[in-house]
Amino acid sequence: MSFTKVAVLLFDEIPLFEASVPIAVFGERRSGLPEFDVRAVAAEGGPVRTDIGITLAAPHGLDAVDDAELVVVPTWRRPSGGPPPAEEALEALRRAHRRGATVVGLCLGTFVLAASGLLDGRRATTHWRYAPLLASMHPAVEVQPDVLYVDEGDVLTSAGSAGGIDLCLHLVRRTYGPRMANEIARSLVVPPHRAGGQAQYVDHPVPPPSTGDPLGETLDWALRHLDRELTVDMLSAHAMMSRRTFDRRFRRATGTTPAQWLLHQRVLQAQRLLETTREPVERVARSVGFASAVALRPHFRRQVGVSPTAYRETFGTAPEADVSRTV
Incomplete structure (x- = not known):
């Protein structure tokens, strides 16, 4: 569902930074991009006090929610008290x-x-420190404590401050495409895309290939050879590590498994090709390591939310003249 009217519900005693996340993503006017009607809502009436005593005068009441297409609760006071x-x-x-x-x-x-009941029977996440409390307070919610965000279609949740930015950018990407999301990310000086299934935090960042670290060099090599069949054994052999050591180091550096990372990178590259070329979907699929378009489709839909063909119809920018050369 497309959205331009955004209601941000602010409760008493909330952290100031987290409260500002959706306003920072959607509230700034950016040249060449759609303008969002962002409404700061005093969810409990009256001025909103932050957790450090700053008082905010939110200009809207709950009636501003009634025609909003996107409703965001950016944070909450500490759930164990109040x-x-x-x-x-x-x-x-x-x-x-x-x-x-x-x-x-x-x-x-x-x-x-969760208190509203909208998460009953759904997957959801929150800050890892409070995930056990969420699970105990709301047993009908399927809490996923390790991921950055969870997209359940019409109800989405995220973890932590940076995870909130990731989820807001994900919403922009899902609705308006990667170019707009990338432009907003660039203005905020944040990464344009982190997958929702990525861990909330990792012990060590992925080393760049220029450092000579075999893990960084192997990931760079894999990205340049996505058209090949790549197995975890092949990656560990390229890094000159045992399979067990490679798995352990990979998880520490990326927060996910080698197989999940490869699948995500293949779909990302397919997105880029669908946006910028008129290559048939079958050829795109093979060029990023899938056996066929049929093999690509379920993974693409799961990660992006639409089929490869629908994605190209919405976000493709290659000249139509290219079609005659590739179909």
Whole structure:
């Protein structure tokens, strides 16, 4: 679902930085990009006090949620203390969801969505420190404590401050395409895309290939040879490590498994080719390491949300003249 009207629900005693995340992503006017109507909403009425005593005068009440296409709860006061969310705010979230709005909980905002019942029977995440508490308070929620964000279609949740930025950029990418998401990411000076399944934190960052680290060199080599069949054994052999050592180092550096990382990189490269060329989908699939377009399709849909053909129709920019040469 497309969106331009964004309601950001602010509760009392919230952290200031987390509260500003969706406003930073959607609120700035950027040349050549759609303008979002961002509404800061006092979810419990009156001025909003942050956790360090700064008072915010949110200009909107809960009635501003009623026609918003995207409703974001950017954070929440510490869930182990203080009063629960106001019932009026929870009902506003339920009404928004019933009429088809996308509802998002960032970081501790997931607790508010859980209190509304919108996460019952769904996967969700929050900051890793509070994931066990979320699971104990809301047993009907399938808590995933290690991921950056979870996209359940019309209800999405994220972990931590940076995870909130990742999820907001994911929403832009999902709705308006990678070019717009990349432009916003560039203005914020943040990475344009981190996959939702990536771990919330890793022990060591991925070393660049220029450092001479065999892991960084192997990842760079893999990215240049995605058209080949690449197995974990092949990667570990290229890095001159045992399979067990390679697996352990890879997880520490990336927060995911080698197989999951490879699959994600293949789909990302397929996106780039669909955006910039008129190559048939079958040829795109083979060029990024899939046996056929049929093999690519379920992985692409799972990661991107639409089929490769639908993605190209929306985001492809190659000249139409190229079609006659490639079909």
